[in-house]
Amino acid sequence: MKLSEFPVFFPDATRGLIKSLDTSDIESTKTQGLLVNTYHLYKDLGIKFIKEKGGIKKFMNWKGFVISDSGGFQVGSLIKMNPTKGHVSNNGVLFKPEGEKQVMLTPEKSIEFQMELGSDMVVVLDDFTDPKATHEEAKISVERTINWARRSKHEFEKICSQKQLAVDHRPLIIGVVQGGYYQDLRKYCIENLLKIGFDGLGYGGWPINDNNTFDYESAKTIADNTPKNYLLYGLGVGKPTQIIKLFKMGYSIFDCVLPTRDARHGRACITNTKTLDLTKGKMKDDDNPISTACDCLTCTRYTRSYINHLFKLKDFTAGRLVTIHNLRFYSMLIEKLRA
Numbered sequence: 001m002k003l004s005e006f007p008v009f010f011p012d013a014t015r016g017l018i019k020s021l022d023t024s025d026i027e028s029t030k031t032q033g034l035l036v037n038t039y040h041l042y043k044d045l046g047i048k049f050i051k052e053k054g055g056i057k058k059f060m061n062w063k064g065f066v067i068s069d070s071g072g073f074q075v076g077s078l079i080k081m082n083p084t085k086g087h088v089s090n091n092g093v094l095f096k097p098e099g100e101k102q103v104m105l106t107p108e109k110s111i112e113f114q115m116e117l118g119s120d121m122v123v124v125l126d127d128f129t130d131p132k133a134t135h136e137e138a139k140i141s142v143e144r145t146i147n148w149a150r151r152s153k154h155e156f157e158k159i160c161s162q163k164q165l166a167v168d169h170r171p172l173i174i175g176v177v178q179g180g181y182y183q184d185l186r187k188y189c190i191e192n193l194l195k196i197g198f199d200g201l202g203y204g205g206w207p208i209n210d211n212n213t214f215d216y217e218s219a220k221t222i223a224d225n226t227p228k229n230y231l232l233y234g235l236g237v238g239k240p241t242q243i244i245k246l247f248k249m250g251y252s253i254f255d256c257v258l259p260t261r262d263a264r265h266g267r268a269c270i271t272n273t274k275t276l277d278l279t280k281g282k283m284k285d286d287d288n289p290i291s292t293a294c295d296c297l298t299c300t301r302y303t304r305s306y307i308n309h310l311f312k313l314k315d316f317t318a319g320r321l322v323t324i325h326n327l328r329f330y331s332m333l334i335e336k337l338r339a
């Protein structure tokens with residue numbers, strides 16, 4: 001099965017799992033693919049182990065698609081926010097996780113590991129543009145991102161030829177556009193990534209503005225400057241309304257931790273803009289399902305009242321049932337966009 005139908009939404013199975021669900025639960029939500037995290041799996045399992053297990057899908061017994069991110073977002077979220085957690089150089093990224101051994105991730109290692117994971121879509125390592133960066137600082141991250149993209153593509157071609165992968169058996173490879181809020185740098189980054197050549201481009205960096213709103217301007221710059229035969233990927237996007245807006249711009253790949261993380265805190269998606277807090281006291285006597293428009297296991301079997309009871313008991317089942325519902329909500333959203 002080759003990834004060919006878009007749009008797609010990949011919930012985050014960072015370390016090779018969605019908390020409280022097994023892969024048969026995930027299948028029941030009609031979720032087509034999962035996102036796994038290169039940095040965490042590389043650190044937790046390593047290349048040799050994942051190779052021996054025959055890749056992440058076999059290890060998890062997951063029959064759907066898998067996309068692996070590059071570890072680039074961790075550069076931003078871990079190191080640039082807190083320099084004691086590691087160091088970025090032109091060679092790559094040195095992570096220093098607390099109480100664990102150091103991990104060096106280079107563009108080549110990231111691609112090599114993702115190829116052993118057996119991902120359907122690999123993402124090149126990028127240098128996260130700090131949202132507070134000056135133009136000069138942002139330019140440095142863009143130049144490094146382009147350089148790493150070139151090295152990644154070279155490694156990808158090398159491994160494809162070593163493994164004798166025919167063009168239609170290769171994973172898709174995605175370049176990442178950095179540049180922060182500087183639209184001239186976003187364009188410059190795109191121009192150079194196009195020269196290297198990828199199957200698609202991702203909207204990288206931190207997509208939230210200073211005033212706490214989504215940065216649609218950068219998303220649009222990327223969409224407007226990328227050829228139509230390229231896939232566009234909204235990394236870490238997002239809320240249903242953001243997915244819909246980016247889809248209209250031409251984006252067709254999305255991943256986000258939101259539906260599963262919200263679910264564990266008792267927030268169930270009921271419309272594209274509203275969630276229902278199942279932990280609240282007013283749910284105690286509500287005998288309705290989370291949503292009458294949903295065909296998931298949770299909505300066809302259980303009431304809001306019962307799930308509220310499970311949250312009060314702090315039982316794992318509560319998070320599990322809402323996660324199943326939220327994943328089905330997102331898969332239905334994607335079905336609607338396809339239609």
Ligand SMILES: [Zn+2]
Pocket residue numbers: 290291294295296297298299300324325326328
């Ligand atoms: Zn449901």
